[in-house]
Amino acid sequence: MYPNQFxxxxxxxxxxxxxxxIIDEVAVIGPISDELATKELxxxxxxxxxxxxxxxxxIVKIRKGIGLRKx
Numbered sequence: 633m634y635p636n637q638f639x640x641x642x643x644x645x646x647x648x649x650x651x652x653x654i655i656d657e658v659a660v661i662g663p664i665s666d667e668l669a670t671k672e673l674x675x676x677x678x679x680x681x682x683x684x685x686x687x688x689x690x691i692v693k694i695r696k697g698i699g700l701r702k703x
Contacts, residue, residue: 633660634685638669643679648694655681655690 645657664672664682673682683690 634663636684636686638664638666638672638682638684640664640672640676640680640682643681646692651694653692653694655692658690 640661640663641658642661643655643657644659646653646655648654661680669682676682681690681692
């Protein structure tokens, strides 16, 4: 539907395997221009993601315990 471009979507269903979240069901919100993709990704929350449709699968690496340390 949106070949070779960024899209914004909501994750409806996913499964965690080996520190990766395999996303298998999404609701597409709409296309995002290349210029706005990074800004939209940084502002996305909860189950909203920005992804490029050139990828066959949506796989998100899970990083736990990320944060700032006090020195």
